[in-house]
Amino acid sequence: MRAPRTVIAAGVIAAMTIGVAGCAESDRDNGEDQSNATGGTFIFAGAGDPKNFDPIFNDDGESFRPIRQMYETLVTHKPGTAELQGGLAESWSNDPTGKIWTFKLRQGVTFHDGTTLDAAAVCANFDRWYNMKGEAAQSQMIYYADVFGGFAGNPDAVYDNCKAPDASTAVVTMKKYKGAFPGAFALTAFSIASPAAMKQHGSDTVTQNGDSFSYSAFANEHPTGTGAFTFGGWNKATGEITLNKNANYWGEKAKVDKVIIKIIKDENTRKQELRAGTVQAIDFPAPADRKALADEGYQVLERPAFNILYLGINQKNNPKLKDLRVRQAIAYALNRAQLVQTKGPGGSVVADQFLPESVLGYAPDVQKYDYSVDKAKQLLSEAGATGLTLNFYYPTEVSRPYMPNPQEIFTVLANDLQAAGIKVNGVPRPWNGGFKDDVQQFGKQDLHILGWTGDYNDPGNFVGTFFGRPKVEFGDDAMADMFTAVGKADATVDQEAKRTAFEQVNRDLAAKWLPAVPIWHAPPAIVTTKEVQGLVPSPLTAEEFDTVSLTK
Amino acid sequence: MVRVVSRRLIQLFVTLIALMTLVFFWLRSLPGGPVDALLGERATPQTREALIRALGYDQPIWVQYGRFLKNVVTGNFGNSIRTGEPVTDVISRAFPATVELALAAILIAVGLGIPLGYLAARHRGRLLDNATIIVTLIGISIPIFFLGYLLKDWLTQDIHFFPPSGRISTGTDNTDVTGFFVLDGLLTREFDASADALWHLVLPAVTLATIPLAIIVRITRASVLDVLDEDYIRTADAKGLRNATIRKRHVLRNGLLPVVTTIGLQTGALLAGAVLTEKVYNWGGLGTLITDSISGSRDYPVLQALILLAAVVFIVVNLVVDLSYAFIDPRVRVQ
Numbered sequence: 026m027r028a029p030r031t032v033i034a035a036g037v038i039a040a041m042t043i044g045v046a047g048c049a050e051s052d053r054d055n056g057e058d059q060s061n062a063t064g065g066t067f068i069f070a071g072a073g074d075p076k077n078f079d080p081i082f083n084d085d086g087e088s089f090r091p092i093r094q095m096y097e098t099l100v101t102h103k104p105g106t107a108e109l110q111g112g113l114a115e116s117w118s119n120d121p122t123g124k125i126w127t128f129k130l131r132q133g134v135t136f137h138d139g140t141t142l143d144a145a146a147v148c149a150n151f152d153r154w155y156n157m158k159g160e161a162a163q164s165q166m167i168y169y170a171d172v173f174g175g176f177a178g179n180p181d182a183v184y185d186n187c188k189a190p191d192a193s194t195a196v197v198t199m200k201k202y203k204g205a206f207p208g209a210f211a212l213t214a215f216s217i218a219s220p221a222a223m224k225q226h227g228s229d230t231v232t233q234n235g236d237s238f239s240y241s242a243f244a245n246e247h248p249t250g251t252g253a254f255t256f257g258g259w260n261k262a263t264g265e266i267t268l269n270k271n272a273n274y275w276g277e278k279a280k281v282d283k284v285i286i287k288i289i290k291d292e293n294t295r296k297q298e299l300r301a302g303t304v305q306a307i308d309f310p311a312p313a314d315r316k317a318l319a320d321e322g323y324q325v326l327e328r329p330a331f332n333i334l335y336l337g338i339n340q341k342n343n344p345k346l347k348d349l350r351v352r353q354a355i356a357y358a359l360n361r362a363q364l365v366q367t368k369g370p371g372g373s374v375v376a377d378q379f380l381p382e383s384v385l386g387y388a389p390d391v392q393k394y395d396y397s398v399d400k401a402k403q404l405l406s407e408a409g410a411t412g413l414t415l416n417f418y419y420p421t422e423v424s425r426p427y428m429p430n431p432q433e434i435f436t437v438l439a440n441d442l443q444a445a446g447i448k449v450n451g452v453p454r455p456w457n458g459g460f461k462d463d464v465q466q467f468g469k470q471d472l473h474i475l476g477w478t479g480d481y482n483d484p485g486n487f488v489g490t491f492f493g494r495p496k497v498e499f500g501d502d503a504m505a506d507m508f509t510a511v512g513k514a515d516a517t518v519d520q521e522a523k524r525t526a527f528e529q530v531n532r533d534l535a536a537k538w539l540p541a542v543p544i545w546h547a548p549p550a551i552v553t554t555k556e557v558q559g560l561v562p563s564p565l566t567a568e569e570f571d572t573v574s575l576t577k
Numbered sequence: 578m579v580r581v582v583s584r585r586l587i588q589l590f591v592t593l594i595a596l597m598t599l600v601f602f603w604l605r606s607l608p609g610g611p612v613d614a615l616l617g618e619r620a621t622p623q624t625r626e627a628l629i630r631a632l633g634y635d636q637p638i639w640v641q642y643g644r645f646l647k648n649v650v651t652g653n654f655g656n657s658i659r660t661g662e663p664v665t666d667v668i669s670r671a672f673p674a675t676v677e678l679a680l681a682a683i684l685i686a687v688g689l690g691i692p693l694g695y696l697a698a699r700h701r702g703r704l705l706d707n708a709t710i711i712v713t714l715i716g717i718s719i720p721i722f723f724l725g726y727l728l729k730d731w732l733t734q735d736i737h738f739f740p741p742s743g744r745i746s747t748g749t750d751n752t753d754v755t756g757f758f759v760l761d762g763l764l765t766r767e768f769d770a771s772a773d774a775l776w777h778l779v780l781p782a783v784t785l786a787t788i789p790l791a792i793i794v795r796i797t798r799a800s801v802l803d804v805l806d807e808d809y810i811r812t813a814d815a816k817g818l819r820n821a822t823i824r825k826r827h828v829l830r831n832g833l834l835p836v837v838t839t840i841g842l843q844t845g846a847l848l849a850g851a852v853l854t855e856k857v858y859n860w861g862g863l864g865t866l867i868t869d870s871i872s873g874s875r876d877y878p879v880l881q882a883l884i885l886l887a888a889v890v891f892i893v894v895n896l897v898v899d900l901s902y903a904f905i906d907p908r909v910r911v912q
Contacts, residue, residue, distance in 0.1 A: 068747050068748070074659060076660065077661055084617045084619055085617055160628075160630055163627055164628035165615070165628075167617060167619050168619065171619055171624075233633075234653070234663070235648060235655015235656055235664070236632060236878050237655060237658045237661060238661055239663070261662075262670050262674070262744070262758075262861060263745055263747075265747060287743075287747050289742065290859070290869070291857075293726075294742045294857075297729060297734060297742065298741050298743075300741075301733055301740065303743075303746070455608075458607060458875060462613065463608070477618075490619075
């Protein structure tokens, strides 16, 4: 009989594989021990690819995570809060018109290429943004276009000029007051980059190729800021971004030698990597996993909620929705407390207005809509809207920090509405494959769920974004007085007056206009192993890794 | 032979042009699009318009199609919307990952499948045969997703034996030469990296191999059984030929023909299976690229190139299968 030979061969192959694997295993262990002895490598599992590392051409969290470690902004946030504090500028002030901003720069700060941060370098960055050439490049500067209103030659552009009276003073003059400042100076997109490095590596060259763009060597291979970490490389085949400790950092130097941001898109795989000990922290764990991971001894770091999920109401397609009583009936019909309990990520709270409590202008005394089917039915009947049928759009193929599970949220809300006698036609649409178009471009929906994570601490960034101008999402120019009120509040220079104005806006939004129903504020989380110390979760998801240390 | 190959190449060219046209118009008929993906949630309407102009989406569709054809013919597939890199770079990085995985899976499937099928046939009706039939039935019916998560839960979470995902341990210094991590380690004498990559390859390859393995076992078994019943085997046996000679010259050679066809078909199917396997194991290959390009970003440029690549691979694999017939069975003439 020769047959057993095959079996023997298979056995030998299996034994060899296990042997080789054994080697791999032990090598890996050695590598970890060595790295710990020298300050260690912090491995953080992110959820998506960055686009590139030129701050101004980015607007997404996955790009901003590595960018934040390498670059700094003039103004920044106190760790763990949305409160402003000095960044590259030790202090800042503005004149009574609100147009002239003076920054006193920190001394002794150098960029990663060895050049000095001074007022001329700051002005070079402002001038670069304003004078960016070409529609391709401009179309990718999402935050700049939004906050600064446009570019050189555009009558709506807010920026005027930047002067450097001395090396440590930069004076930025705007053409008009804009409520977004100073908060917006802390946006990662407006990080200060080395003018020398930008020039050397052709930072402004953005060329269109097919349906997308090519970025410069500066954006891809030579990002140069002042941050606590320098760029070590981006291995796209393994999905790893390496950042090295900046030994010349002006402030307290990073505690770990190296940070690796590993991109793992599947949330279940991120969790498994954490459990296997191959990464030390994961972003955006599934809400359902949080408790289990905490029970297993992992640290679940909740970010203070700086977001909002709302049920949008489009008044254009169904005339009944123009009636405030019908919109109020919808608000009463929703059992939001139960939704928060059953579907909300840990730490979620019911929202009564469209901005978190920590933001200026939050009014403690807005009209509340506690769950009441009877009131809902009564209001519908008074408005002659019994038997109302509404098309309810919700997104699929997506998970957002404020909306980890859209399908489940929809199901609960739709059931609540049906219980109050409103017939619901559910319309699922892929996030990028129709939902955003249908809701924000074409306004096909009557109801929809959507939300927002704040960029900086300003009511305009929440309420202004949603209700400061006519939007297809809510039925275009359905409420002219609302736009006027929000616009006025946003244009108020005096901070106390601005607070009062926005508090009133929030009261009116709840009682008079109700263009949407706020649902919840849901804090997203980071989960780390026990050995990770000093990671401060940020409400703006703007964690900085220089404070992280590893213990064993 | 030359005529056959050149005719196939012409077929390939015509198929590709037709496919490109179809894909171009199909993708553009879908709701949503790259503009949304490139802009994110915070763009102003002015930015949106600027982008539409910059990308030429304000021009008639036939102008866009002409530009697309011209680019493709000159080998320019554009840049990925998701990552901003040239599509050729994105694909040439993902391609070796998937080929490495598919090759490992095929090696497992063929290396175990043919001997097991053969053994089962030789022990027809006995315990080994019956067990093989049951196990392969399970193998064919088990969803890849389920099997992948099952293996992962057991072997990476319950007993920390295999790494849960990826192609190599985080932070490993590996030099990229060919994109095949196991091979690269050998070429550059970074044997640790090579072993590490091989270790990462085991679970995904086993997961991906399960279905083709089960199919190959069953086909081999059935085919060998057919041959064993043939008169010429009995004649050879009666003539007193050695068992080994009969097995090698007659049973295996004749029994392998349908198996080769199956292997060819399964190689194509492996690419489809790779979509799920790669998702489960965070394997940065073509499968991951396809899902990323469709679900998140409507990455047209990558999708277009991927569909063309899939067509080329499928047609080439079929050609190789046809040609290999002639080598196995001289009676088959390629025409």
